[in-house]
Every structure is written in C-alpha cells, then in structure tokens.
Amino acid sequence: MKRRCLARLRATVRVTPIAAACVTLGAPVFAAEGDKAVASLSEVVVTATRTEERADAVASTITTHDARQIERAQPVDEAGLFADEPDIDVPRDRRRFGAGSINIRGIEDNRVLQMVDGVRLPDFFNGGGPSNISTSTRDAPEFSFLKRVEVLRGPASSLYGSDAIGGVVAYATKDPVDLTQGRAVGGELGLNWNGIDNGFGQTAGVAGGNGTIQGLFMYANRNAHEMKNMGSDDSNSVSRTKPNPQDVRTQAWLGKVLLNASPEHKFKLAYEHHDGNTDTDLLRLSASLPRVTSANGNEDLNRDRVSLDYAWTPANGVLDQLTAQVYYQEGKTGTVTNQVRSNTSTGCSATTRGTSLCNVELDFNFRQQQTGFNVQADKSFKTGSVGHRLIGGIDFMRVQSAESRDGVVRNLTTGTTSKSLAGENFPMHDFPDGETRQTGLFVQDELRFFDGRFTLTPGLRYDHYALSPDDDMVYNNAAGRPAVSKSDSNVSPKLSALWLATDRVNVWAQYVFGYRAPNYQEVNGSFRNLVQGYGAAPNPDLKAEKSRSFEIGARYTGDNVQTSVAVFDNRYHDFIEQVQLSCPSDPSCLPGLRATYQYRNQTSVRIYGAEWRGVWRFPPQWRLDGAVAYAHGNNEQTGQPLNSVSPLRASAGLSWERTPGQGAGVRWRGARPVTRTDDTSFTYFKPAGYGVVDLQAWWRFNKYASLALSVNNLFDKKYWLWGDVRQTGVSATEPGVDFYTQPGRTFAASLKLSF
Template sequence: MKRRCLARLRATVRVTPVAAVCAALGSPAFADEGASKRTTVAALNEVVVTATRTAERADSVASTITTRDARQIERAQPVDETGLFADEPDIDVPRDRRRFGAGSINIRGIEDNRVLQMVDGVRLPDFFNGGGPSNISSATRDAPEFSFLKRVEVLRGPASSLYGSDAIGGVVAYATKDPVDLTQGRAVGGELGLNWNGIDNGFGQTAGVAGGNDTIQGLFMYANRNAHEMKNMGSDDSNSVNRTRPNPQDVRTQAWLGKILLNASPEHKFKLTYEHRDGNTDTDILRLSTALPRVTSSTGSEDLKRDRVSLDYEWKPASGVLDRLAAQVYYQEADTSTFTNQVRSNTSTGCSATTRGTSLCSVDLDFAFRQRQTGFNVQADKSFATGSVEHRLIGGVDFMRVRSAESRDGIVRNLTTGTTSKSIAGETFPRHDFPTGETRQTGLFVQDELRFFDGRFTLTPGLRYDHYSLSPDGDDLVYNNAAGRPAVSKSDSHVSPKLSALWQATDRINLWAQYVFGYRAPNYQEVNGSFRNTVQGYGAAPNADLNAEKSRSFEIGARYTDDKVQTSVAVFDNRYRDFIEQVQLNCPTDPACLPGLRATYQYRNQTSVRIYGAEWRGVWRFLPQWRVDGAVAYAHGINEQTSQPLNSVSPLRASAGLSWERTPGQGAGIRWRGARPVTRTDDTSFTYFKPSGYGVVDLQAWWRFNRYVSLALSVNNLFDKKYWLWGDVRQTGVAATEPGVDFYTQPGRTFAASLKLSF
C-alpha cells in the first residue's frame, strides 16, 4: 500500500510545487496503516516534493508543512474548508453564519489574499468581501471538490521567495487525482461514492472512471451535492434580531474533472486538465440586523461558477543538460453573483433601511464579482557538484494576468406610493466599488540547495524578483468615485530573498532554521475601492499612496523520528512593515475623510505588525495497532503602531487523537479539539463578544470489506457541546451587546456516513 501511495505521489511531482509526503511528519492525521518498523521509517525518509519546489526528503524540509491525503479526507468527511482543516490548530477558516459559509483560510493569523491557494499549480481567484450590514457582496475562493482530491498540502509562513506576492502568509495547494489513482495498475478503473452529513443534511454522489495504457491515459470524474443550512445550537425560530436558529438554506453544487495524459516519449510528457465547479444557494435571511431596523424580511441567492483549463509539459532530457524542465499554461475564469431582496416596513418615502416612516418598500440588490486569469510558469532543475559540495539548482518564471470586475445594481419599489427608483442610500445604480481593470504579475526565481558533509548539512539560499502593475480601464464611467478623485494605475517591483539551513544532527534528530523575506502588492480594492452611504453616514475612500507590504520571518525548529515516535516543534517570529489594513479615519481632521459623513474607512499602511508563536506536533505508536497524536499552536499578534491586538490571531488551540487500526482498511478513532477563551481583542470600534474556551470530541470508524467496498462513519461533537469559534465571531463582527449570540454557535451532535465502491 505504501509503495502504491509513493508511486501516485511521484506521478504528481510535475504539477505540484509544494512539499508533500505520504505521511506528514508530525501531522495530527499521520498515516498509520499497521505498518512495520521498516515501512514506517521508509515512509518518513522517502519524499516526493518539498517546499523548495523540488523532490526532497520529508526530514529535509526547513519549514513547517503538513499534508492530508485522499484516505484521510474521506474518513474525516468534511463539508467545507473549516472541516477540512479542523485538526490543524494553526489554521482557521471562518464561516459567515448568515449566508455565505466558509471564507478565506487563515494561517497563523494571516488570511484573505495573503495566503496563496492553488489547484494543480493554478492560483484560485481572489477572495472579496464588501462588508456592511446588508451582507450582500462576498466572493469566496471556492475550494475544489473534495472527492476529486488526492492530497492537500499546507506550507506555513512567508513563501514569497518562491511563489510571489500572494504567498506572504503561506501556501495551500490542492492536488487532484490522476488516472493512476483510479486504475491502480489496471487497464480500467473507477469509483462510485455516496455520502451524507448531518451537519447540513447534505447528500452527495460521486463517480469517476479512468483508463489507458503506457502511452495515453484519461480520467473523468463527476460530483453532485444537495444540502441545507449549517446547524447550530440556537432555539429561537423567530424572524427578528433575536433569532438564534440558522437561516434556512438550500445548497446545490456540482463539479466535474477531466484529464488526458500523453507520454509522447520517455523524455516528453503532457497533461491536459479541465475542471468545472458551480453552485447555487437560496437563503431565507430570517436573522435580522440591528443596524437595519426597517428591514423586516429578506431573501438571498448566490450563484458561483469556476472553470479551469491547464496544459502541463515535462521534459527530462537524456543528454543530462537538465534534470527536468516543467512548464504550464492555463486559463481560469470565475463568476460570483448574489441577489438580495429586502422588505422594508414603516420606512421613509425614500425607503430607508433605518429611518422610520409610513411606507412599505421592496428593494432588490445585485452584486457580481468576475475574474479572468491567464498565465504560465516554467521551471528548470539541475543537480551537480562542485568539489565536495552537492548542488540542486532550480530557476524559473511565473506570469499571470488577471482581469477583475465588480458591480452592484439595485432597484427600489415603494409599494405604498407606487414609485420606482434606482437610487438607494444616496447611491445611483448601477455602479462599481472599484474600476474594472487588469493586474499583471511577473516573477523570476532561483534557488540552490547546497549539501555539505555528506549531506548532513544543507544550506538553501533563494531569491525572487517580482514586478506587478495595476491598470484600471479609462472608460469605467460608473465607478463609484466617492472621493472625487480619478482611479490610478500602480506598478512596483521587489526582491524577496530567503536563506534556510538544516542540520542532520543524528539519524533521528534534525534541526532547522529559515529567514525569509515576504512581499505583497496592494490590490485593486485597496488602491481604488470607494463607497459612500449618505443615509447611514459612512463610506470608504481610495488610497493611491498605498505601499506594498513587506515581511521578515524567522523560524527555527527541531524534529525527532524513530520507529515509534515522530515529533516536531517550531518557533516563529513574523514582522510586517507597511501592513495593509482597513482603518476608521480620525474625521474630520484627516484630509482623506469624505465630507458629510460621520465615518470614513480607508486602507492604510500600518508601520509595524508582529505575529510570533510556537507549535508542536507529535505521534506515538505505543502498540502495533495503536497510536496517539496531538498538536498545539500558540500565536500572539500586535499592531505595534496602535499597540492593539490583531483580531485575526486566534487563542491557543490544540487537537489530539487516539486510533486503532487492525488492518489498513479497518479501524476506529476518537478525536478531541479545543481552544482557550478569547481574551485579547482590538475593541477600538466596538467591544467584541468573546467566546469562552471549549473542548469537543468526535468519533470515527472505517471498514474496507474487500477491495471493492469501503464504509466510513462519524459522530461529531459527541457530547453535544455548545461553543463558538472566534473566527466566526470576528468574521461577522459580533458585538458583546448583540442579541441572540447563540446564532453563531457551532453544530451540536451530528452524524455522517460515506460509502465507496471501487472497481
């Protein structure tokens, strides 16, 4: 089984630039299949790809990285990214409990577009959240269909020296299945799956088939899922600000994946991939907003679609001039649109959401966010020696062009007076909150792994040059220019160096350290975003003077590995300069304040932001069929300019598990995860609701009856514990005085089951 796993992973080296191993060292989900000591040690020493974008051994990675493979994902049965990373205490994926669900991935307190997410080496579209109490404008990155995945890899900390601007907080890489993952050595193979999860009463079906020969192989997979609202522990079913039951939802998603692999010759290989995913959600928004007292009922719908086409090429010349040259060209488009209808009662003639009157109104609000991405990347690898020093040199180029567009539209119908208007809260629709335009990013990188003393000491310097340019369209006449200033173009360049070192102190212990520079360019919204709500008296001003963010990260770690124990510890200190954060201006003295409004928000560079912390992971196989694992993550964040805590940093969190596996396909486990109470928050604007600490228990069991049939069962939150996640509270901005905070609780006891047929 282990050899088959390694064979699959080797087949993906060409397209996955993030480190992975069959079993992640020290991961809470360490793969234990009842293997012997010899197999266990081999799994730790044999490596496929690394955080250096080259083939590497697991114990030679001078950074913190964890993986989850297809089997682990199937057993955990997650319904979204929050569930996928639930056992990683340094990863947080907040959910918008009102309607949009899981949002951006947070790694060690850094989130949104600072964390690079890729599928088969192609960047996912940007995360966008317009904010505001109406909650009408949000576009998530939309992770791929989980049943299509063979592996997920997470690299912590700045990785700009290899991946560029949007990797200042880390990298999450999804790798989809190849034909060999279904055929498993046969001419034709496939799988069928059924799954149900009580967390949202969702029922899904998956199907896949693959086949071919040594020259050409093909794969096609399809998935469909129908679900409802995410459960919580609330009991108030009213249509009011006091409601604590979830907003009723109907959720439908479908996806398909196609691949063709051509081994044209021993030296030349090609892979063509098409990925499609779309979803639709209808929501009765019965939980009303205290900030919008005239809105007495609301409904909403969201539609999203993402399509990707990519072509990968690999050349391994027999001449030896290079070890390997890999290239990829791709096109991806993503569209998100939302529709919201609000009934406003006892409101003003102009149908205000806040002002009392005698009118009854119906207000329709539309939002759309679109991105078109085209790009390519080329990477060359070469190993050689100079005297007693071995080198592994890589270099390459990444290029991406992204065209982004956002729009809002609306129509107001006063049902009392019979009038219709395209003006809402002082805005005339349609309009854009930032101008449609294009962003180009080009990166050149080089890295050399130098191995000394028979490979016991590795020194890895790296360097990347990035250039970006942001150009708005000149004919964008409906741009919401609240500040009365034209949209601007921006361009910048930056050099990001890196230096890491790893010392193999003994056969079981290695020590490592890295010093990495990070860089992130401001995006379209941060530079040219603009908004004005004259009725409620707030707005957002553009900032053409934003500087790019820079970071310096220092991390040290140690690993211990033997046939029974694998453990690691890491300590990190990340310092950010010119950190971009949206702040409320000191009005009216600040010259950027929008006149006539009580509050103006603007993206500003913060002089200094610091996040430091420590993490531990470990696995102990105390009996041949038994193991215990655990992980703890602590981080402390502060805005050194304001001396305020960073709300994006979660309190100390931990996870642990005890599992028994009689055979590779038959076993059971119990998992615990918990967190300390929230005590450090920036309450400058308002006082946050601070969740207490918690601990919850899950049960899992799995059976593989034969080579064709397998079953997985789960009981989540076994003891029906009521608790809140800080990420959900922070995402929504829940105040301590907000009524009905049980609305934001996590699901109580739920059950899940999945059945898989392989042929």
C-alpha cells in the same frame, strides 16, 4: 470593502506556483495509517522548495491530508477539512455564505495562497456591512476529486512571489493512475451523507489508458441545507438563534488527458468545473437595519479552469527536468438579495421610520479571469565535495477583475420605482474594472555539505506588478476620487539551513522575506453614501506590505515515535488596513461627508508563536497523535491585539486499526477562552474555551468496497469558534449569540465502491 466601516486588521495571502504537475506538499513530522493527517517521513514533497525533497529534509513546517484521510473525516467545507490543525482557522459566515478564507497563524484572506493543480484560486472579496450582500469566497475544489491537500506555513514570497506572505494551501486532484491502480480501466462510485447540513452527495469517476495515453473523468453532485447550530429560537427577528434556512446544491466535474509522447516528453491537459447555488431565507434580522423586516437571498458561484502541463526530462542530462504550465481560469459570483422594508421613509430607508412599505432588490457580481504560465528548470551537480540542486524559473499571471452592485427600489405605498437608495445611484462599481500583471523571476540553490548532513539553501526572487484600471464610467460617476494606475517591484531573499544532528534528529532554521502588492480594492476602492454621510477614498500612495520571518525547528524520528517543534517570529511592515481618516483635516477626506475610510499602511505588525506535533505508535495496532499551536499578535502601531489571531488550540487522537482499512478512532480538539481582542470599535463577544470529542470508524470489506462512519461532537457540547465571531463582528451585547454556535451531535456516513 464598501460598507466595512469598522477598521479591522485582516491578514491573508495568495500565491502563484510553477510546476503544477508536481505540486505536492508534505508533512515533515509523522506518518499516519489512521485518520489524522501527516505525511510519511520518507515521501517526496515539492512545495516547500519547488523541487522534489524528502519530507523530513525541508526547513519549514508542512502538513498534508491524503484522499483516504479526507474520506474518513468526511468534511463538508474547508473548516471541517482543517478542523484538527490547531494553527489553521477557517471562519464561517453563519448568516449566509459559509466558509470563506483560510487563516494560517493569524494571517488570512488574500494573504494566503490557495491553488488547485498549481493554479491559484480567485480572490476572496468581502464588501462587509450589515446587509451582507457582497461576498465572493475562494471556492475550494470538490473534495472527492482530491488525492492530496498540503499546507505550507509562513511567508513563501521567495518562491511564490506577491501574496504568499502568510502561507500556501495546495490542492492536488486525482490522476488516472489513482483510479486505475495498475489496471487498464478503473473507476469509483461514492455515496455520502452528513448530518451537519443534512447533505447527500454522489460521486463517480472512471479512468483508463495504456503506457502512452491515459484519461480520466469525474463527476460529483451534492444537495444540502443549512448548517446546524445549538440555537432554539425560530423567530423572524434580531433574536433568532436557529440557523437561517438554506437549500444548497453543488456540482463539479474534472477531466484529464495524459500523453507520454516519449520517455523525455510528457503532457497533461486538465479541465475543472465547479458551480454552486444557494437559496437562503434570512430570518435572523440585523439590529442596525430596523426597517428590514424580512429578506431572502440567492447566490450563484461558478469556476472553470483549463491547464496544460509539460515535463521534459532530457536524456543527455543537460537538465534534470524542465516543467511548464499554461492556464486559463474564470471565477464568477452573483448574489441577489430581496428585502421587505416596513414602516420606512418614502425613500425606503433601512433605518428611518415612516409610513411606506417597500421591496428592495440588491444585486452583486464579482468576476476574475486569470491567464498565466510558469516555467522551471532543475539541475543537480557537484563542485568539489559540495552537492548542488539548482532551480530557477519564471511565473507570469494576468488577472482581470470586475465588480458591480445594482438595485431596484419599489415603494409599494406610493407606487414608485427607483434605482436610487441611501444616496447611491445604481448600477455602481466599488472599484474600476481593470487588470493586474505579475511577473516573477526566481532562483534557489540547495548546497549539501559533509556528505549531505548539512544543507544550506539560499533563494532569491524578483517580482514586478502593474495595476491598470480601465476608463470605467460607472465607477467615475460615483467615485469621490479618480482611479490610479500603480506599479512596483521587489526582491525577496531567503536563507534556510538543515542539520542532521543524528540519524534520528535534525534541526532547521529559516529566515524569509515576504512581500505582497496592494490589490485593486485597496488602491482604488471608492464609494460615497451621501445619506449616511460616509464613503471610501482610493489611495495612490499605498505601499506594498513587507515581512521578515524567522523560524527554527527540531524533529525526532524514531521507529515508533516521531515529534517536532517549531518556533516562529513574523514581523510585518507597511501592513495594509482600512482605517477611518481624521476629517476634515486629512487631505484624502471626501468633501461633504462626515467620515472617510481608506486603506493605509500600518507601521508594524508582529505575530510570534510556537507549535508542537507528535505521534506514538504502540503495539499491536494503536496510534496516538497530538498537536498544539500558540500565537500572539499585536498591531505595534496602535498597541492593540490582532483579532485575526486565535487563542491557544490543540488536537489529539487515539486510533486502532486491526488491519489496513479496518479500524476506529476517537479525536479531541479544544481551545482556550478568548481574552485578547481589539475592542476599540466595539466590545466583541468573547467565546469560552471548549473541548469536543468525535468518533470515527472505517471498514474495508474487500478491495472493492469501503465504509466510513462518524459521530461528531459526541457529547453535544455547545461552543463557539472565535473565527466565526470575528468574521461577523458579534458584539458582547448582541442578542441571540447562540446563532453562532457550532453544530451539536451529528452523524455522517460514506460508502465507496471501486472497480
């Protein structure tokens, strides 16, 4: 937030689930033996309704990726995981930090909930600015630990509360049964290599047990380098186009113990650890920091989660099931950036010419601790000819957030050392340490009429949040305004309907209210840069964001053809955006500064669009699938386009599978050129349209060994992704735009052994 002086419309969501032991989403469209991702129509899913339901009987748009599909696609990050989902965008910071936040239908960052086994991931944080020193990503789990990834589109506040205003991404990790496969003991070993970043990974897992108790332990390690692009300029300059050199190491482990205490009572204890370290030579320099002539950085990211799940299935039928979860999670990010500033001022400015040579070390830390629980009860019953499935529950979460920046400035010419730079005195907090408490109560009833051919589902959720800053002296010494406490509550209703028109066709619609409370940064973010004359002010009057979403869809399910179409219209009110105030007339302006930035509510933002998905299986072993997504977004207060909305995109795949586990496929994905952007701050570089082809092959030698091979970007196409361009703010006149190109032709391979 600190140095983000371009007012950018950013959209995102965060969500809290309830029955982590049951967290699974499903795709209501098509089944897949091949590599592209959709769930079997008859499978049971949970996330769309917070209760078990057939995938083809939910009034929403959901897609899934299972472990087999992930293994064949061999993604290195979330951008690769969702590459064939045309309505999902995962921008990468190509300079340093890589994939950061997930964008669903033009909504991103902390407005899209991401959770692992029912526990939300820590917030995404991006301080912005050309120094690019203060970013904390969402830290996706280790992909080899996953048995399933599911994405729910659109506002889900009626089920998951504040922050689920754009969608839900749920990661479900493997259980012991996924490794034992009915045996007393089982395990797996894996090796994988990917030419996209020359990364080599190793995974191992073992599980065992009996009908009463089971256990699992998994470990993964990966060493990689910078992600490739199509650049050729290897200079240390603003015109560099080759990637910044990187050394990356990640490791993770997962442990679980499951206890079936009785037929009625089941427990699951889980511990997950994930950490990563990245060293980067920042050889591509910033034109806005002309005195910075070389730089390097290090990033450490750690996340630990402990969760205990409980499920009670009473024999007396008073409830169908009661589930509960209690959890603790801590996420920490620490970055160090070292800069050499040449021919600079005695104060070691990044912009002012002088005769000094300086070394500047800049540190950034972000930490979140989450403690919470959830409880949910389910009961099915009938009143006359109407069937009911009633669910209700409570979610509670306490989040403690802390951020800091520090720095040491050494003028090698004068021999002086300082803790001041550009008018800032280190250490600094851009928002005060503090906590946020969120409590939600919800209820939902599925009413089934006409022998189940028509389902009407009303739902209602009450949320209360309270944001309480600490008495933070570091923040108080630098802030232009005092920090404030804030609390609010909201009721989010929902109504959905599904009609089984025939045995093969169903039609559905939903009208959903969304809600997102402002976070610590938006309410209390504050700093002052006296040298450059700008700063940010907190906003105690900031309102929560609200949304109303209407979506209709239809599905056809035949023996060999399945297809679905959905049309949506999402309207957001009091949308939160950082804007530049009209100073000095605005009373929120910080005195003595030429520019003040503040998060303000925008009157109205609208995103509407349509999506199609389909699959056709034709004998003897062929399968053709495809998807198209279109969205149109506007800030209706300013009349400008939303930069977070991508142009029309599509994907398609043709696969042949001789027997299950032995086959090959070709995939294509593409996008229209970027034409609609908000260029009021500056003119964006607008990527052209593209089409890219990948090849995949997989071979299961026997029940113990399997191999997957990939050739990505088969025709070595040079192209840019709009998400990467807007993530960095690449202008039309920026030199060396090939720096932001995607990798050319690369190869990947993975070997998995099961026992």
